[in-house]
Amino acid sequence: MSDALSVALVGIGKIATDQHVPAIAASPDWQLAATVSRNGAVQGVDAYRDMETMLASCPQIEVVSLCLPPVPRFGYAAAALRAGRHVMLEKPPGATLAEVHTLMAMAEASGVSLYATWHSRMAKGVAAAKAWLAGKPVTRAHITWRESVRKWHPGQDWVFEPGGMGVFDPGINALSILTEVLPMPVHLQSAELAFPENRATPIAARLAFSGNVSAEFDWREEGRDIWDIEIETTEGTLALRHGGNALEIDGVSQGEAPGLEGEYPALYARMAELVRNGESEVDLAPMIHVADAMTLGRRITVEPFEF
Structure with missing residues (x-):
């Protein structure tokens, strides 16, 4: 696991437990190092109740994957980017187009990867x-x-x-x-x-x-x-x-x-590629139509x- 990227999963709800956790566990590219959630947790993984505490306590974590609903997500994403962490966004990437454009600018300024996923x-x-x-x-x-x-x-x-x-x-x-x-x-x-x-x-x-x-x-x-x-x-x-x-x-x-079984592993494979290549991928076309x-x-x- 020495070459694996360490990731914190934020928002431990249905989509996290059903899709993100199994995808991370099955991949040699990733190690789930921490979670942030008011109510949920993953057995055997360090759990935090707030984002700032996790970021301060876990400087070794390179990537933050955000699974919480879109409205509160911007603050969490901005905090991670300010801390120099790469960020992976569950769909839709934000509550508004403007806030995602802000995150894109922050990621570029910090030299980290931002990935707006579309499973x-x-x-x-x-x-x-x-x-x-x-x-x-x-x-x-x-x-x-x-x-x-x-x-x-x-x-x-x-x-x-x-x-x-x-x-x-x-x-x-x-x-x-x-x-x-x-x-x-x-x-x-x-x-x-x-x-x-x-x-x-x-x-x-x-x-x-x-x-x-x-x-x-x-x-x-x-x-x-x-x-x-x-x-x-x-x-x-x-x-x-x-x-x-x-x-x-x-x-x-x-x-x-099968249904979603291969989709989330493919997202995490793509995120690993983006991080290692120093790239971002944020396509807002679906969100523009909405x-x-x-x-x-x-x-x-x-x-x-x-x-």
């Missing part, structure tokens, strides 16, 4: 889809992203608070894939956002982009998860299903892989939502 881009079918679409004229594309907020965010009211993003929390995963694989840029033209009358963020959304591209996001799906992207070109049709892990070309399966939807979206009020 769905690491799904098994995404790279092959991007290669197949390269240079092909796209005539139509549609995203269907439907899941249950009760299943994926049980009792987590923060997702419906300002900055929680609502249905764009999963929807931004689809947008991260779309912006990765499309051979041309698109921009939002209109949106319809469904807000429960007792909530501050949308539970469903319909988006229309340039280039005959559209999307439907819905957090009220009580059946199976539907995470599909279908793209028509002048040379055939491509579909990414199961969140990008199953690729079809002209209706023929090109193979399928910000545009909040700006252009026509708001409709729907029935109240309770967990």
Whole structure:
């Protein structure tokens, strides 16, 4: 483990325990050296309740990986960057575009790496889809992203608070894939956002982009998860299903892989590469589309939502 990078994991909730901790444990590139959380911990790992204490107590830790919700994340990221630590951001990279631009400038000034992760881009079918679409004229594309907020965010009211993003929390995963694989840029033209009358963020959304591209996001799906992207070109049709892990070309399966199992290990492999090469990677394209939807979206009020 002498060549492994030491990392502190901040925010020990569901995504940290389900994805980050196993990915770090399985990688020879990483050693989990500390956690920061008000309530959670990882057995056998030094635990701290506040960021400043961890940074002061652990000068040997090179990287801080932030898994807490987007609204409080900026302060933690800024503290880590000021302390000269490399920073890895769970998606979305921040609560606002402006604060992420600030973090980018801080990272550059400190000479450390900043990585805004998009785990769905690491799904098994995404790279092959991007290669197949390269240079092909796209005539139509549609995203269907439907899941249950009760299943994926049980009792987590923060997702419906300002900055929680609502249905764009999963929807931004689809947008991260779309912006990765499309051979041309698109921009939002209109949106319809469904807000429960007792909530501050949308539970469903319909988006229309340039280039005959559209999307439907819905957090009220009580059946199976539907995470599909279908793209028509002048040379055939491509579909990414199961969140990008199953690729079809002209209706023929090109193979399928398990859900999120390979995505977070790939993120940590990329972070190790960035740190060792002295590079940063911050692509804000998916977040720009969400910000545009909040700006252009026509708001409709729907029935109240309770967990």
